[in-house]
Amino acid sequence: MVASADLLRVEDLAISFAIMGGAIHAVKRANLRILPGKVTALVGESGSGKSVIGQAIMGILPRSARARGRILFSDPESPGETADILQMPPDGREIRGIRGRRIGKIFQEPMTSLSPLHTIGNQVGEVLKIHTTLSAEECRERTEGMLALVGFPNPRRAYDMYPFELSGGLRQRAMIAMALICHPALLIADEPTTALDVTIQAQILLLLRELQANLNMAMLLITHDLGVVANVADEVVVIYHGEIMEAGPVDAIFRRPTHPYLKGLMAAVPHFDMKPGERLKALREVPVNVENLLGKKKPKKGTDVLLSVRNLTKSFSIRQSDWSFGEVATVRAVDCVSFDIRRGECLGLVGESGSGKTTVSKLLMRAVTPDQGSVVFNDSDSPIDVLSATGSALRKLRTKIQMVFQDPVSSLSPRMTVQNILSEPLEIHGRGDAQTRLASVSALMRAIGLDQHFVNRYPHSFSGGQRQRIGIARALALGPDLLICDEPVSALDVSVQAQILNLLKDLQKELGLTYLFISHNLAVVDYMADRIAVMCGGRIVELAPREALMGNPIHPYTRALLAAIPFPDLDRPLDLGMLRKNGASDTATWGPQFRDDGEEGVLAHTDIGDGHFLLARRSADAKELLPC
Amino acid sequence: MLRYVGWRIAAMVPTLLIISALVFTIIELPPGDYFESYAAELRAQGEGVDMGQLEALRAEYGFDQPVVIRYFYWVAGMLQGDFGYSFEYQVPVSDVIGNRMWLTVLVSFVTIVFTWVIAFPIGMYSATHQYSWGDYGLTFLGLIGIAIPNFMLALILMYFANIWFGTSIGHLMDQRYLGEPMSWDKAKSIVEHLWIPVIIIGTAGTAGMIRRLRANLLDELQKQYVMTARAKGLHPFRTLVKYPLRMSLNFFVSDIGSILPAIISGAEITAIVLSLETTGPMLIKALRSQDMYLAGAFLMFLAFLTVIGVLISDLALAILDPRIRLQGGSTK
Numbered sequence: 006m007v008a009s010a011d012l013l014r015v016e017d018l019a020i021s022f023a024i025m026g027g028a029i030h031a032v033k034r035a036n037l038r039i040l041p042g043k044v045t046a047l048v049g050e051s052g053s054g055k056s057v058i059g060q061a062i063m064g065i066l067p068r069s070a071r072a073r074g075r076i077l078f079s080d081p082e083s084p085g086e087t088a089d090i091l092q093m094p095p096d097g098r099e100i101r102g103i104r105g106r107r108i109g110k111i112f113q114e115p116m117t118s119l120s121p122l123h124t125i126g127n128q129v130g131e132v133l134k135i136h137t138t139l140s141a142e143e144c145r146e147r148t149e150g151m152l153a154l155v156g157f158p159n160p161r162r163a164y165d166m167y168p169f170e171l172s173g174g175l176r177q178r179a180m181i182a183m184a185l186i187c188h189p190a191l192l193i194a195d196e197p198t199t200a201l202d203v204t205i206q207a208q209i210l211l212l213l214r215e216l217q218a219n220l221n222m223a224m225l226l227i228t229h230d231l232g233v234v235a236n237v238a239d240e241v242v243v244i245y246h247g248e249i250m251e252a253g254p255v256d257a258i259f260r261r262p263t264h265p266y267l268k269g270l271m272a273a274v275p276h277f278d279m280k281p282g283e284r285l286k287a288l289r290e291v292p293v294n295v296e297n298l299l300g301k302k303k304p305k306k307g308t309d310v311l312l313s314v315r316n317l318t319k320s321f322s323i324r325q326s327d328w329s330f331g332e333v334a335t336v337r338a339v340d341c342v343s344f345d346i347r348r349g350e351c352l353g354l355v356g357e358s359g360s361g362k363t364t365v366s367k368l369l370m371r372a373v374t375p376d377q378g379s380v381v382f383n384d385s386d387s388p389i390d391v392l393s394a395t396g397s398a399l400r401k402l403r404t405k406i407q408m409v410f411q412d413p414v415s416s417l418s419p420r421m422t423v424q425n426i427l428s429e430p431l432e433i434h435g436r437g438d439a440q441t442r443l444a445s446v447s448a449l450m451r452a453i454g455l456d457q458h459f460v461n462r463y464p465h466s467f468s469g470g471q472r473q474r475i476g477i478a479r480a481l482a483l484g485p486d487l488l489i490c491d492e493p494v495s496a497l498d499v500s501v502q503a504q505i506l507n508l509l510k511d512l513q514k515e516l517g518l519t520y521l522f523i524s525h526n527l528a529v530v531d532y533m534a535d536r537i538a539v540m541c542g543g544r545i546v547e548l549a550p551r552e553a554l555m556g557n558p559i560h561p562y563t564r565a566l567l568a569a570i571p572f573p574d575l576d577r578p579l580d581l582g583m584l585r586k587n588g589a590s591d592t593a594t595w596g597p598q599f600r601d602d603g604e605e606g607v608l609a610h611t612d613i614g615d616g617h618f619l620l621a622r623r624s625a626d627a628k629e630l631l632p633c
Numbered sequence: 634m635l636r637y638v639g640w641r642i643a644a645m646v647p648t649l650l651i652i653s654a655l656v657f658t659i660i661e662l663p664p665g666d667y668f669e670s671y672a673a674e675l676r677a678q679g680e681g682v683d684m685g686q687l688e689a690l691r692a693e694y695g696f697d698q699p700v701v702i703r704y705f706y707w708v709a710g711m712l713q714g715d716f717g718y719s720f721e722y723q724v725p726v727s728d729v730i731g732n733r734m735w736l737t738v739l740v741s742f743v744t745i746v747f748t749w750v751i752a753f754p755i756g757m758y759s760a761t762h763q764y765s766w767g768d769y770g771l772t773f774l775g776l777i778g779i780a781i782p783n784f785m786l787a788l789i790l791m792y793f794a795n796i797w798f799g800t801s802i803g804h805l806m807d808q809r810y811l812g813e814p815m816s817w818d819k820a821k822s823i824v825e826h827l828w829i830p831v832i833i834i835g836t837a838g839t840a841g842m843i844r845r846l847r848a849n850l851l852d853e854l855q856k857q858y859v860m861t862a863r864a865k866g867l868h869p870f871r872t873l874v875k876y877p878l879r880m881s882l883n884f885f886v887s888d889i890g891s892i893l894p895a896i897i898s899g900a901e902i903t904a905i906v907l908s909l910e911t912t913g914p915m916l917i918k919a920l921r922s923q924d925m926y927l928a929g930a931f932l933m934f935l936a937f938l939t940v941i942g943v944l945i946s947d948l949a950l951a952i953l954d955p956r957i958r959l960q961g962g963s964t965k
Contacts, residue, residue, distance in 0.1 A: 060860075063863075063864055065860060065863045065864055096863075096868075096869045101866040101867075101868065102866065103866070104863065104864055104865060104866035105864060105865035105866035105867075106866060109864075110861075110864040112857060112860070112861065114857055117856060117857040117858065118857040118858055118860070118861045119858060119861065120858040120861075120862075120876050120879075120880070121954075121955070121956055122879055122880060122953075122954060122955060122956075123875075123876075128861075131862075131865060131867065132865045132866070135865060135866050135867055136866060167955045167956070169955075169956055180861075183861075183865070184864075
């Protein structure tokens, strides 16, 4: 029989959700198989039904879901026997014996998928308590061993820590430990690295691959990221709107994609080999129409500086205390940051989470007050001191600098219609009367390619990409000069990401906007930016024109960031040597010329030509700074 | 954390001082004092009043002194455990309250336990069986419980108890045990009488708690970590108790702050309707007759319990939720 060769077979699976007045068919007659000891990737956009299949395999579908078909699990523990998971009574003893013991699962959000009230050891060890008869000491020993295996530097201490005391990467490692502690035959990883930084993502992928090989288990990797697929998977299954489009070995799929959907998906990912001016092909392109838009200017690109930032510094104090008397530690979130944004350009700001890039954007918006430094905005008639502006100068400044946020869900009020959201900035600044505001809103809707009829809807009836477009329209309402985009696409799918990036590019061209584009994704910044600044630990470590930074990265941190990006290309696997255990921001791995070793003020920005700045020791000579 | 506890306890002192000043002001606000009300009452009954004797009493209790000085005498007395003298009962305040205090605590404590025992299983059932017939039925009952005022429920129960069983359900014990020392028969009589006030006083609280528990649990059941627990193979009931229920306990602990004062004040109106021998009716009577030291002692005691209750619930929250204990606040 062929079936016995497969660890898991999904046959004619159909899943629907009962909703008011009908049903949503999330999965339609899906067939797929998972081979033992191999990594099978299930690729699709959000809403394609890929996560629902993962839930169905575990038998943890939401109560409103109805599943038909067969999910056949051939447990290697009991050869020859095949059980249909869908036939088992829900939450019954049989299915609970499979969950956690024979099939493990890790989720996308490591913060929300761990209980904040229970220690790591409690939550990981619980799996052993459910499925084994080990004593408490043995459980603790096994748990600590598992935590060590997934890369916790000090498992004994980590056992008694709470999830919120750990970084995102370590939390995801704890989730992996929880899923693998009973050595399951199958691991379902549902977007395991989407919420993580690139460097951490590379480490987690590496870890998953290693563990998968060492424990000889199969893995179902659910993801939308083709770069991840190319680096990890053996088999690929592509799903689109609940239907399986294409399936096969990774080699065949990547080298000879046949289905137009997969081809489109591949063209939508920004990559480093793009020619200047080459455009991403979004699956669904948005037409931009900026006629009648407020503040439409002649596009001009010059060398005059629009925003000048000098020596910006901000420290936060953190209270670290248990039951004892608290000690106050200070962390320099932003440390002597200086840069210029030229009129009409896009300056990219790259760094991992915690590098201080979002704090910089908050400082520029005056949401946080800096300890020292200066920010000057060169308006068309006179320069404005951003940090000390008050009264009418501040009001004027607010119309000049606007922000696009990361999360399109929480950045739009759920109780306001699109009409309210888009006209609110106009109302605050007393622009026009009700009639002209209405006209402005419809001009904004045209600019972002949304239909006029949608203005009376609420944000929840839009998709993530549409919501982000509304967020962009809100930022454009007052006709700003400078747009600060804080991770505008990192919460979006690849296909939607391309659409938003193209929209931002078009708007920049049509309206003569200047961007500060903040992102952790170097490939995205590479597509958008004219010049790129790389931040690490609150400092800008390298700042250079795009071609120079991508073609000739010098700082070890920049190089580590570049090395950690997974390419959707089988011939460019991740460079494992570059992915050190502590992440790219571990200064110990940097060359001595880039470290300050605790000394104050020994590092300075050095120009190595063509506007390529590096943060290095003053004493280091130019030769040391060139790549070896 | 120790610093936090110390700071919180230190902050209680000014809080209580301010409250005592407010309480004293409010008691002083109505024109006249106890002796005037007393004289008026005597006159109303057609008896003569010896004004000289009243003046002498006034002087004895310091009522001829300025208000501020009397306030300080009062506060200083309370610090030494002397709560003043009840004019109406002609004994020290602590003697008057002491008699009824433990009965009040008993009724309130049993009521709280009753509330929890009923509310928790029903709340859990309602949340896990959302939109089922059981959920709708219990929700309906709960809403009725919230909507009917306690004293109304008391009157209805009294009426039907009289018609069906021919008994009066008032009081907390058979009247012949009043003032008697504690005995086996007296305890039995109290237990027999206790359940009626407990049900009446507890109904609204139970229904409210069911609603809140259900809403909190419904929020928590949507969370990702519940899915994680199911994916481990944990039994559904164990999952419910260990994760979402534990998370939804925060609101419950925050409630302790308001439960403590309620123990003493009891449900005054219900207590009057049922003629319960608790402190509630006494407080109302003291306020009416301007028996100022008795009323003042009551109000101060309530304030003190509120402050203590809030402190306890804050500390309990810190113990229950490591995020509050360990994370602290970072400054902007």
